[in-house]
Amino acid sequence: MKILTSQQIRYVDAETIKREAISSLELMKRASTAFYNWFIEKYSNKSTSVLIFSGVGNNGGDGLFIARLLHKSGYSVKVCIVEYKNQYSEDCAHNFRRAKAENISIIKIYNEDQIPDICKYDVVIDGIFGTGLSRDVTGIAESVIGKINESGAKVISIDVPSGLFLERKTTFAVKATETVTFQIPKLALFLPENNLFTGNVTIIDIGLNEQAISESDSNIYFTEKSEISKLIKPLNLFAHKGTVGHALIVGGSLGKCGSVCLASRAALKTGCGLVTAYMPKCGVQVIQINFPEAMAIEDRGERYISNIDFEIKPDAIGIGVGMGQNEETKKALHDFLINNKVPLVIDADGINILSSNHNWIELLKPDTILTPHPGELSRLVGGWSDDYDKIQKTRLFAQKYNLIIVVKGAYTLIIDSENIYMNSTGTPALATAGSGDVLTGIITSLLAQGYNPIDSAKVGVYIHGMTADFTTKSINPRSFVASDIIENIGNAYNNLEKIR
Ligand SMILES: NC(=O)C1=CN([C@@H]2O[C@H](COP(=O)(O)OP(=O)(O)OC[C@H]3O[C@@H](n4cnc5c(N)ncnc54)[C@H](OP(=O)(O)O)[C@@H]3O)[C@@H](O)[C@H]2O)[C@@H](O)CC1
Ligand SMILES: Nc1ncnc2c1ncn2[C@@H]1O[C@H](COP(=O)(O)OP(=O)(O)O)[C@@H](O)[C@H]1O
Numbered sequence: 001m002k003i004l005t006s007q008q009i010r011y012v013d014a015e016t017i018k019r020e021a022i023s024s025l026e027l028m029k030r031a032s033t034a035f036y037n038w039f040i041e042k043y044s045n046k047s048t049s050v051l052i053f054s055g056v057g058n059n060g061g062d063g064l065f066i067a068r069l070l071h072k073s074g075y076s077v078k079v080c081i082v083e084y085k086n087q088y089s090e091d092c093a094h095n096f097r098r099a100k101a102e103n104i105s106i107i108k109i110y111n112e113d114q115i116p117d118i119c120k121y122d123v124v125i126d127g128i129f130g131t132g133l134s135r136d137v138t139g140i141a142e143s144v145i146g147k148i149n150e151s152g153a154k155v156i157s158i159d160v161p162s163g164l165f166l167e168r169k170t171t172f173a174v175k176a177t178e179t180v181t182f183q184i185p186k187l188a189l190f191l192p193e194n195n196l197f198t199g200n201v202t203i204i205d206i207g208l209n210e211q212a213i214s215e216s217d218s219n220i221y222f223t224e225k226s227e228i229s230k231l232i233k234p235l236n237l238f239a240h241k242g243t244v245g246h247a248l249i250v251g252g253s254l255g256k257c258g259s260v261c262l263a264s265r266a267a268l269k270t271g272c273g274l275v276t277a278y279m280p281k282c283g284v285q286v287i288q289i290n291f292p293e294a295m296a297i298e299d300r301g302e303r304y305i306s307n308i309d310f311e312i313k314p315d316a317i318g319i320g321v322g323m324g325q326n327e328e329t330k331k332a333l334h335d336f337l338i339n340n341k342v343p344l345v346i347d348a349d350g351i352n353i354l355s356s357n358h359n360w361i362e363l364l365k366p367d368t369i370l371t372p373h374p375g376e377l378s379r380l381v382g383g384w385s386d387d388y389d390k391i392q393k394t395r396l397f398a399q400k401y402n403l404i405i406v407v408k409g410a411y412t413l414i415i416d417s418e419n420i421y422m423n424s425t426g427t428p429a430l431a432t433a434g435s436g437d438v439l440t441g442i443i444t445s446l447l448a449q450g451y452n453p454i455d456s457a458k459v460g461v462y463i464h465g466m467t468a469d470f471t472t473k474s475i476n477p478r479s480f481v482a483s484d485i486i487e488n489i490g491n492a493y494n495n496l497e498k499i500r
């Protein structure tokens, strides 16, 4: 699904009205009804008291329409119009008149003293500003947003938290508990630094014209299940272990050999036919005892890798997990990169070694996948001033070296020289030791099975996140560990295959 800018959203809005021959009011009705349906499912008790703050644009129009729907179905509703200017949008003015005629309690707010006691209400709905925000919030809107944030009330924002900029850093906005956004994912809703404003984000369909969305020129995508599902390769009836890919995992050092075990096990559980672990001597017994399905090759180093040398012919290699940064290991990585021709995933210390030897990055073949967490990324591309700057720096880095960078975290970003894919699966349960090692194993396995590098990254990150999504009820997220990801890879495949 494409992630669009506010300007593109306006275009899709206008094109939907034109191509489907509906009025703008009808589109507002669709959006408000979709919000209302979401709301009544979550707050089915009609004694819930609702305070709605509406602006004078179409976001405010939605707020008023929602007020009418809630009032009609028996909820106790009060509306405060935050009149930051006296020129209402046509559809907002229409709904204002209708709401008044329907005897909904409405007040206009021009100064702070008029703001009601927000804490008295069970839920606040925020419809002050939407995607039309064009400058910093000041005046009465600023005061109201300040009061909402101080109140500690449960706040649901319509489309976007009021005050959130879609294309640049936000410093002041409604701090929503939930944001219910209309159909098109907006980049700003999924950036770590905006989580304070957005709370939990839900995307709801409002019937915008799909053709108009697909015509919009965007190279940022929000990954969807249906798209990932189509990428999964079918199994061949005559497959044998030699035809479905051989993954090699290179890593480990004394005390960190578990990382290679996790990555290797994840690789095999993702479906490649063979896995070999390349480890220092101290790791070989560890993996052979813990994971008999894997083969192992011993490096000549006792405690760390000192010379990467093997005769097997793997289809993909994942390197770096638990590897450490001993000088001999660094040289071993350098020599390996000079000679390697096999599709490659680099993680953890592999990335750290490259960060401290920047000219080695040029040794990487096009479409090599790097999987940094935020700390590793900042060493690799340099620091950033905000999330937009982080994305821009990573994009330029990916373009310069022709690489695929998997920026790990909630809503992991997969950035190559042309596109950005934002992952939509996963929960904080994944913030656990070894979770990244498992991801390296999954992506390496997909590469070994013949998926192209960008699909390997997209599918791998998606499956990894799905394992946490499934288990929120069966495993409390606090006690979810990396092995639980591995155990649920099969369930993730089942789920993806179900919708094909
Ligand atoms: N996606 C869709 O297809 C659909 C979208 N819909 C809804 O429409 C919403 C977008 O509506 P919108 O364009 O009317 O913008 P919105 O944010 O309500 O207000 C803009 C007004 O605020 C003003 N203004 C801006 N910044 C300001 C500031 N700092 N301080 C003071 N004023 C400021 C600005 O004035 P101007 O910049 O022109 O001076 C303008 O008057 C969208 O979020 C969704 O809820 C659905 O109804 C239907 C389907
Ligand atoms: N809050 C979160 N929501 C979704 N995914 C997360 C969250 N926190 C971490 N993850 C995922 O968990 C993995 C953690 O990787 P990493 O930090 O390298 O772990 P480790 O070094 O312990 O293996 C990444 O894939 C990341 O995207």
Ligand SMILES: [K+]
Binding pocket: 059, 126, 127, 128, 129, 130, 157, 158, 159, 160, 161, 162
């Ligand atoms: K809003």
